Amino acid sequence: MHAFDILGDPVRRRILEVLATGEHSSGDVVAVVQREFGITQSAVSQQLRILRDAGFASVRADGTRRIYAVEPGRLREVDDWLDRFRALWLPRLDALATEVARGKRKRRHQD
Amino acid sequence: MHAFDILGDPVRRRILEVLATGEHSSGDVVAVVQREFGITQSAVSQQLRILRDAGFASVRADGTRRIYAVEPGRLREVDDWLDRFRALWLPRLDALATEVARGKRKRRHQD
């Protein structure tokens, strides 16, 4: 599944925004999303699972709590996809400078 | 409408990929998408309209042809959104260096 398909949902994006600030328990995430979107714990849990399954987030157990963290790989795919458009807003940057600027390492581009 | 909501569709993404290589007529886009997705001219035209309305593409007339081009603004929104995650894959880059690296100008962040 393409990274953008996962990010094409406001709840999932919000969850990732929360996790971008650091690890959080499922309950923490539920609290935020529930306040802002008015949906149930079940719905949030389902979205957390989608994020896990798609590789956007990872979990570890802490007692009865589940602690979620962002997994950056899929987000880098998005970053890579944008490369083809960057010339449009960084017009005066030659190829090498762009490579350096974007901190790009050698990596396989599986579009 | 959030940029990601628009990009959460493979046909629309493919259209933007085509336009990333330069201006193209509606017919050109239809040819590519039709070959790859097997959908009708109508469907492609509808997606082109969505991209226009959302500010991802612009059109100009050339006789009976419509010439489409990428409009970078909305894609930069995506780039901006990713900022909050970049520390995850650019860990050894201080704030200023990141600013420079990302070629960031002063701009209003309306998340």
Next chain:
DNA sequence: TACTAATATTAGCTTAAGCTAATATTAAGG
């Protein structure tokens, strides 16, 4: 002015995504 080529629009169908409600699971504590 009739005809054709290029594209857009509209109405209506179908499917899948995201939700709720209910229930299951798992771990900790008394």
Next chain:
DNA sequence: CCTTAATATTAGCTTAAGCTAATATTAGTA
């Protein structure tokens, strides 16, 4: 063990997104 807290899962409903088929629009051309 029994209970409670934290979280996950499942079944089923609803809605909206994306499609097709048909038709409209617009511009160039004979």
